[in-house]
Amino acid sequence: MVHIFLPSGQRLRLRLFPRPKASRKSRVAPEPPPGLLPAVDADTAVEAAGEVLAGRIADCCLVNPINAAILERFPRMGLRDWWLTSGCIVQTVWNLRCGRPAGEGINDYDVVYFADDPSWEAEDQVIGDAKALFADLPAKVEVRNQARVHLWYPEKFGISYSALTTASEGILRFPSTTTAVGLKRTGDDFLDVYAPFGLGNVWDMIVKPNRALPMAEVYKEKSMRWQRQWPRLVVRPWVVEPELE
DSSP: OOEEEOTTSOEEEEEEESOOOOOGGGSSOOOOOTTSOOOOOHHHHHHHHHHHHHHHHHHHHHHSHHHHHHHHHGGGGOOSSEEEETHHHHHHHHHHHTTOOTTTTOOOEEEEEOOSOOOHHHHHHHHHHHHHHTTTSSSOEEEEETTSHHHHHHHHHSSOOOOOSSHHHHHTTSSBSTTOOEEEEETTTEEEEEOTTOSHHHHHTEEOBOTTSOOHHHHHHHHHHHHHHOTTOEEOOSSOOGGGO
């Protein structure tokens, strides 16, 4: 069990989704020598390591006071399905790994949520409420309803986009698997971390493409911009070279 401490000193229990699992090759642990403690199940060991890394990422994220404020306040919006996500999380980690101020170079802070009403009027009301809630923060907080993405995405990017049913489904379609990370407060006791592609590349500063959608140009533009800001980044190409397969 990993605990996270907020800037206020409040302790939260970290929950990582989905739970990481061991590969098939590592599932069978060798028998321990007689007299030693029993071997830890491979899945249990992988889950524990995943939680430790998630805790490290969350701790870094909270060093950025904008992230901390959003995670503390957003539950007041009354929306159940939401995540603070993408660049504001991974770029905070990259800044700290490079010895920079936590919020340096972060252009905006993205919050995705899912609400059944797909009307622009309903989303605009949420955007307005969030603007008032975060009016004192020196940052741009962008809030978007994932129930509406399929209505505007084809016109903006020229590709089809099937309707989503949860906020986390939208994270699964980000152009880079590295930025597909979400954090949120759940109730008074939990900090949840959503990392469908794992967190190793976030910590190791490796940018990898997500080919769920044909977004090669978007990925190229974003990854090149990130690499200019954080030269230590290793960017994997959209098209896999034969020797890298």
